[in-house]
Amino acid sequence: MKAKLWGTRGSIPAPGPETIRYGGNTSCVGVTLSDGSLLALDAGSGIRSLGLSLGDEPARLHILLTHLHLDHIQGLVFFAPAFRPQTEIVIWGPASPEASLRDRIARYISAPLSPVEVRELPCDVSFRHCPETEWEIGPARIRAASVSHRGPTLGYRIDDGDSSLAYIPDHEPALGADLDQLEEDWISGFDLARDASLLIHDGQYSDAEYPAHVGWGHSALSHSLTFARRAAAERTVLFHHDPMHSDQFLDELGAQANRDWVDLGGRDGAVEIGAERTEYELAARALSPAATA
Template sequence: MEPKRFIIIDDDRLTAGHAKAVLQKAGHKVDVHNSSIQGLEAIRSERPDAVLTDVMMPDMDGMELTQKLREDPSFDEMKIFVFSGKAFEYDRARAMELGADAYILKPIKAESFLSTVDRILGDRVEVKFWGVRGTLPKPGPNTLRYGGNTSCVTLSFPRGQFFIFDAGSGIREVGSNLLASGKTRTEGKIFISHPHWDHINALPFFAPLFIPGNDYEVLGPMHGSLGIEKLVSEQMSGAYFPITVREFGARVTYRDLREGTYDVGGLQVKTMLLSHPGYCLGYRVDYGGRSVCYITDNEMFLPDSDYHSPGYMDQLADFVRGTEMLITDTTYTDEEYRSKVGWGHSCLSQVVELACRGEVKGLYLFHHDPDQDDDAIDAKHAIARMMIEKRGADVPCYCPAEAETVMV
């Protein structure tokens, strides 16, 4: 990242000095002001790339300063970081509402502080794969490269929104990672594509749901008359699981989704009904002129099939058009698929067809059959790339492994 110009406004000289040292070590140029009035004058004259301000300041506190800066359209591109020793959710929410890009607790920790700064300045979304297999987890020596966990992908946004897609066995690792981060409070949105077991059965093992003070919303499609709340609670009833949703310590809310466009945490999320038994949704998340599409489970029938629907393929291609990341069900090779027609999953040739027609900027093969070991997935990836090359299309194709991170 190119060096940026920062202005720090904080009457706490120790914190200001520490933050300055961390930023300068990273190559940035930093000025410090201990008065908010003087700091505001400096901001207006010097036009920095970013401002770091304390909440509790004499003359003008950090909240008021943030509001003043956001009222001036000429500062729209400037990033604002708010420091505070107050860990209350009200203060964090208030700062974000007024236009802060991040709320950083004192005392600052150099590594996490710099990571937050880099994420905000880069304005990029972190996409992480926690489970890439379908149907059943696949532990063992032949699945070490891609991992054995089932469907779970997370999106972390610059201003702190945290989206989790599906609750396959990979979601347990998401929870363990959040606990290990040392955060005293976590929140997020958990999107369920559909309530088949391999997409919901690890939700009870997502530890943050049991911690008071955390806040999670579970979103997903209804199944007949059953809403997403009922679907989650039913699988955790006494007959199937020893702990019920009544033991959740976090604040857990639910939202039923259908096809449409939704505002989720200030971000646009589009949904589309997929070709799979029951009510299954695909998701498209748009942010800053970029998008990520999560399309699993989904069966695109071969053109010679009686069930092939050109209209559905057109609709799906429009839904994913131009996306930076198409994460999609690629369960079978074409040879394997011939004996699995009607099972609700796609084969390579139709996935490649979708990616090329949709002019996606990155195709990510996902939801691998449990009978496929690492070598079989490697072979599937190679075939997909050859298919794309044969078409003369410019579509990069990837086969992400568990724990892999992609910045969009």
């Protein structure tokens, strides 16, 4: 399984010379499964570049949406494969008692916000609510679970062979909770991230910024690291960068993250700041001491 970051930013695209290295596109991760099947995790503005990279392939792909905030769906109407009649796209997302996934997405893909309507998309597109139980796409087992954020929001776990990817880009597991003390089964998103080969997790705020943003649905650096340590993720990528964070700021945050991670007993270099176009090859993870005991 491979994962490539096409958009690492949260909230709103933040292009410009000060964000050129980590990227200004909003959330999107392309995942290539071991049989070549393609998944897109979220459809922020980064999915536009993903679409352009595909050429005329593939004929079928799945888009897994964590939630419907604009920074996670705004790229849908600029996703080139959606405008090819031969493409079949399955869009997965959270259920809501208010309206179907299709109807909620259609609020964005409709006038006056969009020049095209969902029914006008040339591709064969279908919308599915994520089931409560695990399901399969190609060789992968997919699991979705509600996580602590504003509004119905999912995190995903993808297991393909012996490797696993956990994707929780918008997450505030420490809201009203002490992640150090809480039992594992009471930590939002824990089961998704447990022993993951790669955890892509919300890293929106520094610890100094967080107090002004409590309840906004995102994590402080120390929360992200504590969550990753409790879940025993092998490698962690901090993601969903605040649009105000420049490359220089993120360099410093990344250095701080690595120091703190080592202080927590983690492996040097196992935590990094997500940068657009970075690709990860997910190997089977080595058994942890806990798993071999």
